Amino acid sequence: MGSAILKDRENQIFIKEQSQGEITCEKSSLAGSVSQRACVFCGSRVVLYPVADALHIVHGPIGCASFTWDIRGSLSSGPELHRLSFSTDLREMDVIQGGEKKLERAISELGELHKPSAVFVYATCIAGIIGDDIAAVCRRTAEKLGVPVLPVHSEGFKGTKKDGYKAACDALAKIVGTGDISGIPEVSINILGEFNLAGEAWMIEDYYRRMGVEVVSVLTGDGRIGKISRAHGASLNVVQCSGSLTYLAEHMKEKYGIPYIRVSYFGIEDQSRALYDVADFFSFNPGLRTKAEEIVREEISVIMPRIQYYREKLAGKKAAVYVGGAFKAFSLIKALRLIDMSVVIAGSQTGNKNDYKQLEELCDPGTVILDDSNPLELSRFVLEKKADLFIGGVKERPIAYKLGIGFCDHNHERKIALAGYEGMINFYKEVYSSVMSPVWKFAPRNNRRKSHE
Amino acid sequence: MLLRHTPKEIKDRKALTINPAKTCQPIGAMYAALGIHGCLPHSHGSQGCCSYHRSTLTRHYKEPVMAGTSSFTEGASVFGGQSNLLQSFSNLFAIYDPDIVAVHTTCLSETIGDDVSQITQKAIDEGKIPAGKHVIYASTPSYVGSHVTGFSNMCASIAKYFPEKQDYELDQVNILPGWVEPSDMREIKRLMSEMHVPFVMFPDTSGVLDAPQTGFHQFYPKGGASVPDLKRSGASSFTFALGKFSSEAAGEELRKKCDVPYEVMEVPIGINATDRFLMKVSEVTGCPVPESINDERGRVVDIITDMQQYLHGKKVALFGDPDILIPLTEFLLAMDMKPVHIVSGTPGKYFMERMKEIMGDDFETGNVKNGPRADMFLLHQWIRNEPVDLIIGNTYGKYIARDENIPFVRMGFPILDRIGHSYFPVVGYAGAMRILDKMLGAIMDQMDREAPEEKFELVM
Numbered sequence: 001m002g003s004a005i006l007k008d009r010e011n012q013i014f015i016k017e018q019s020q021g022e023i024t025c026e027k028s029s030l031a032g033s034v035s036q037r038a039c040v041f042c043g044s045r046v047v048l049y050p051v052a053d054a055l056h057i058v059h060g061p062i063g064c065a066s067f068t069w070d071i072r073g074s075l076s077s078g079p080e081l082h083r084l085s086f087s088t089d090l091r092e093m094d095v096i097q098g099g100e101k102k103l104e105r106a107i108s109e110l111g112e113l114h115k116p117s118a119v120f121v122y123a124t125c126i127a128g129i130i131g132d133d134i135a136a137v138c139r140r141t142a143e144k145l146g147v148p149v150l151p152v153h154s155e156g157f158k159g160t161k162k163d164g165y166k167a168a169c170d171a172l173a174k175i176v177g178t179g180d181i182s183g184i185p186e187v188s189i190n191i192l193g194e195f196n197l198a199g200e201a202w203m204i205e206d207y208y209r210r211m212g213v214e215v216v217s218v219l220t221g222d223g224r225i226g227k228i229s230r231a232h233g234a235s236l237n238v239v240q241c242s243g244s245l246t247y248l249a250e251h252m253k254e255k256y257g258i259p260y261i262r263v264s265y266f267g268i269e270d271q272s273r274a275l276y277d278v279a280d281f282f283s284f285n286p287g288l289r290t291k292a293e294e295i296v297r298e299e300i301s302v303i304m305p306r307i308q309y310y311r312e313k314l315a316g317k318k319a320a321v322y323v324g325g326a327f328k329a330f331s332l333i334k335a336l337r338l339i340d341m342s343v344v345i346a347g348s349q350t351g352n353k354n355d356y357k358q359l360e361e362l363c364d365p366g367t368v369i370l371d372d373s374n375p376l377e378l379s380r381f382v383l384e385k386k387a388d389l390f391i392g393g394v395k396e397r398p399i400a401y402k403l404g405i406g407f408c409d410h411n412h413e414r415k416i417a418l419a420g421y422e423g424m425i426n427f428y429k430e431v432y433s434s435v436m437s438p439v440w441k442f443a444p445r446n447n448r449r450k451s452h453e
Numbered sequence: 454m455l456l457r458h459t460p461k462e463i464k465d466r467k468a469l470t471i472n473p474a475k476t477c478q479p480i481g482a483m484y485a486a487l488g489i490h491g492c493l494p495h496s497h498g499s500q501g502c503c504s505y506h507r508s509t510l511t512r513h514y515k516e517p518v519m520a521g522t523s524s525f526t527e528g529a530s531v532f533g534g535q536s537n538l539l540q541s542f543s544n545l546f547a548i549y550d551p552d553i554v555a556v557h558t559t560c561l562s563e564t565i566g567d568d569v570s571q572i573t574q575k576a577i578d579e580g581k582i583p584a585g586k587h588v589i590y591a592s593t594p595s596y597v598g599s600h601v602t603g604f605s606n607m608c609a610s611i612a613k614y615f616p617e618k619q620d621y622e623l624d625q626v627n628i629l630p631g632w633v634e635p636s637d638m639r640e641i642k643r644l645m646s647e648m649h650v651p652f653v654m655f656p657d658t659s660g661v662l663d664a665p666q667t668g669f670h671q672f673y674p675k676g677g678a679s680v681p682d683l684k685r686s687g688a689s690s691f692t693f694a695l696g697k698f699s700s701e702a703a704g705e706e707l708r709k710k711c712d713v714p715y716e717v718m719e720v721p722i723g724i725n726a727t728d729r730f731l732m733k734v735s736e737v738t739g740c741p742v743p744e745s746i747n748d749e750r751g752r753v754v755d756i757i758t759d760m761q762q763y764l765h766g767k768k769v770a771l772f773g774d775p776d777i778l779i780p781l782t783e784f785l786l787a788m789d790m791k792p793v794h795i796v797s798g799t800p801g802k803y804f805m806e807r808m809k810e811i812m813g814d815d816f817e818t819g820n821v822k823n824g825p826r827a828d829m830f831l832l833h834q835w836i837r838n839e840p841v842d843l844i845i846g847n848t849y850g851k852y853i854a855r856d857e858n859i860p861f862v863r864m865g866f867p868i869l870d871r872i873g874h875s876y877f878p879v880v881g882y883a884g885a886m887r888i889l890d891k892m893l894g895a896i897m898d899q900m901d902r903e904a905p906e907e908k909f910e911l912v913m
Contacts, residue, residue, distance in 0.1 A: 008544075028524060028526050029500060029522070029524040030524065030540070030544055031522075031523045031524045031536075031537040031538070031540040031541040031544065032495070032521050032522075032523070032524075032540055032541030032542065032543065032544030032545045032548075033521065033522070033524065033544065034519055034520060034521050034522075034549065035500055035503075035504075035522060035524065036504070037500050037504060038500060038501045038504040038505070039499045039500050039501025039502070039504070040499075040501070041501055042501045042504065042505070057469075060560070060595075061477050061560050061594075061595035061596040062470065062473050062475060062476055062477050062595070062599070062798070063476050063477030063478075063479070063480070063502070063505065063595050064501075064505075065470070065473060066473045066475070066476040066477070067476065067505035067506075067508070067509055068505075069472070069473075069849070071508075079458075080455050080456075080457070080458070081458055083455060083852075084456075084458065084471060084472055084830075085471065085472050085473060086469065086470070086471055087469075087470045087471075087473060088468060088469070088470070089470040089473070089825065089826075090560075090596050091596050091597070091825070092594070092596050092597050094596065095560075095564060095596050101468075102468045103468070105467055105468035105469070106468040106469035109464075109466050109467070109468060109469040110469055112464070113458075113460065113464070113471075114458055124560075125498070125499055125525075125530070125559070125560060125561040126560040126561065126564060126595070126596065128530075129530060129561060129564045129565060130564065156498075156499035156500075156501045156502070156525075156561070157498075157499045157525040157526060157527055157529065157530045157561060158527050159526075159527070160500075375517065375519060375670070375672070376548065376549065376672065379670045394508045394511055394512060395504075395507055395508055395511055395517075395518075397511070397515075398511055398515055398516050398517040399517045399670050401666065402517060402664070402666065402667070402668075402669065402670040402671070403668065403669070403670050404666070404668040442666075443666045443667065443668050
């Protein structure tokens with residue numbers, strides 16, 4: 001299979017201090033690529049999914065609903081409606097005659113079965129192609145049900161996952177601003193772009209509460225329509241993740257004058273900054289900064305000795321990082337550096353020019369930077385760069401294992417919290433257990449030194 | 454209670470599916486194509502479809518799953534996907550070097566009217582398909598049938614394309630195993646070897662989706678039916694099409710193209726279906742069923758005899774694909790168990806007809822449904838109205854099992870949370886033993902867990 005790089009993809013691969021010019025990105029995947037990317041619908045679905053007291057109905061053939069049925073471990077402290085799968089299951093006759101009537105009926109049937117706080121109606125490829133007026137159906141049924149019924153314009157072919165984030169934000173924007181905001185104190189924030197995988201949002205909320213900051217809503221982790229409707233009462237939006245909720249933050253800045261800051265909760269450095277930046281925003285209350293410093297000191301003193309342990313074991317190991325958004329890659333690189341691991345491959349599915357520029361600055365010379373990569377490229381560079389660890393998502397895991405190297409899921413399928421201070425230890429522990437697993441003794445890597453010698 | 458939102462009272466639904474007991478065609482086509490050696494499946498549609506199918510198969514098998522996508526954009530959906538598919542062919546062959554590209558369509562490419570056969574012909578005319586390479590395609594719109602239909606359609610395409618008609622007959626038979634696991638295909642092959650029956654089996658995902666850890670990522674693992682074998686299948690003396698829903702279409706294509714007679718049989722799950730299959734193989738090939746296999750059968754009967762008191766009268770709810778449910782129901786009845794609730798999202802009248810035959814009076818008293826709105830929500834409602842002692846089905850059954858505290862045996866597609874299905878068969882007598890082991894294990898573990906102290910028993 002030759003050099004394993006498609007000519008048209010050459011510019012989407014960049015090697016620091018070897019390549020000329022800049023990386024090409026933000027383009028559609030080449031037809032015929034074994035791309036690791038998903039679609040618009042996927043983007044919308046992952047963003048809205050954690051809203052636990054809403055009904056999520058997928059208007060299309062069954063696959064779109066069945067493949068997204070409870071695949072993301074976003075925890076809820078109350079209702080579990082989001083973990084069910086609702087679909088109009090469009091059939092051939094519906095495609096010919098239009099699916100509006102079926103959708104309207106399905107929403108009514110749902111309203112009778114469950115008493116949701118809102119309904120999200122996702123448009124899929126087929127709903128878009130047959131021209132169903134989903135917005136009109138939503139308007140009609142909202143009146144009948146007496147709750148918001150919101151169209152999510154997530155036709156799969158209308159762009160990338162990022163466009164799906166935007167469609168989800170458009171739907172959320174219709175809920176924000178509808179609730180009563182009396183009684184919300186000035187020192188208050190919304191946490192945006194945190195999905196409560198493995199309970200991470202709860203950890204982060206707790207840090208802010210301990211500082212004395214009120215969290216009005218989390219979007220969308222452990223989400224509730226009622227809380228989201230009051231989000232415009234907060235003084236600041238704290239946005240994690242490069243892509244997903246930035247659109248909503250922009251919208252709220254414009255409409256309600258609420259400023260936003262970008263943060264990451266991954267890694268000691270970034271987590272601490274996320275607390276300090278919020279404290280500094282409310283600088284009229286210097287107590288917040290003191291509190292934040294206290295929390296950081298306290299948390300770090302607990303985890304530092306344990307980090308030292310992992311550093312001793314893992315120093316010098318090499319990692320490949322391939323994630324959805326580039327922002328996550330920054331945090332991962334810093335976190336790996338803290339235990340003296342280096343990153344030899346860094347890539348994302350959906351990074352933009354700025355992201356890759358930052359990534360280049362952050363990386364060591366010789367690091368391979370990839371946009372919208374595929375399994376062949378990834379395998380090739382993992383071998384070439386002698387990586388010991390791969391950090392990625394569901395489709396990368398078995399490839400890493402087959403190559404005989406460790407893996408850490410930093411995507412939907414993580415089962416343990418990786419955010420915050422406690423998450424740091426979890427992360428190192430997971431990296432350690434996989435990289436140093438005795439199983440590799442039985443499966444020596446292709447042309448590789450043995451990791452245990 | 455995860456499913457606390459399920460009301461006991463059953464109301465008729467006309468439009469809404471809740472917690473489906475099926476998925477869409479393309480993933481079945483992808484799975485079937487992976488059973489051909491050196492074959493790269495290709496999804497002609499939006500990127501998300503391909504990504505979802507690969508992710509789901511990866512979660513089910515814990516294996517890398519490779520497939521290309523035409524990466525539809527808004528432009529393609531307006532002007533048609535021809536240029537995407539042509540470009541895909543060029544790129545796929547240039548970079549991934551497959552022997553075969555197996556294209557399946559999606560709801561999107563079907564609805565905008567892409568003619569894959571015409572586009573493929575164009576690709577051949579323009580020299581985009583390298584010499585000696587193959588392109589096969591199946592029409593698999595997501596709004597028709599189910600994942601099983603997609604599997605069947607791709608099998609039919611394989612049967613239409615590769616087999617070559619000969620004026621001589623080879624001393625071999627064809628086996629279309631239906632949608633079963635790599636472990637099952639391996640077991641069927643073992644049975645055939647044990648009987649000294651020469652055969653060609655396709656698709657064959659053993660050695661593909663249960664690949665060993667070697668320190669290499671083999672883009673095309675060594676398993677899968679080979680092209681020469683597929684070609685030779687046209688000269689076989691007979692075709693066993695296992696599973697009406699997944700294999701009949703391919704059997705019929707082979708007959709039409711190459712005059713190979715075929716018989717649709719049930720997937721050999723349980724004693725009766727395995728008996729029928731092996732007897733028929735023996736009858737057609739003249740190869741006797743050896744003593745070793747008779748002994749296996751005897752061991753199954755022995756287990757059932759030993760454990761009958763734990764099996765008798767146990768009520769079972771089962772769900773999944775029709776080709777599996779039909780022989781499984783027969784097996785449960787043969788063990789004196791009572792299948793009372795049965796659901797399959799896959800449409801098709803034959804399912805109800807055959808269930809009626811197998812179940813007799815139990816059909817009228819039980820709940821059996823397939824097709825639209827035959828979903829897990831309904832199954833749960835049935836169970837809440839008439840509780841059962843055991844649930845058998847894919848991973849999605851775990852919600853009901855947990856909420857209602859019912860022993861649960863995983864069987865079917867997908868299984869996202871256990872590993873055994875890839876390695877241990879459910880077909881043949883060996884498979885029957887495994888089903889027994891799993892059922893009894895689940896039922897008796899619960900007895901152990903919940904028995905009051907004075908009734909907690911060492912010997913069972």
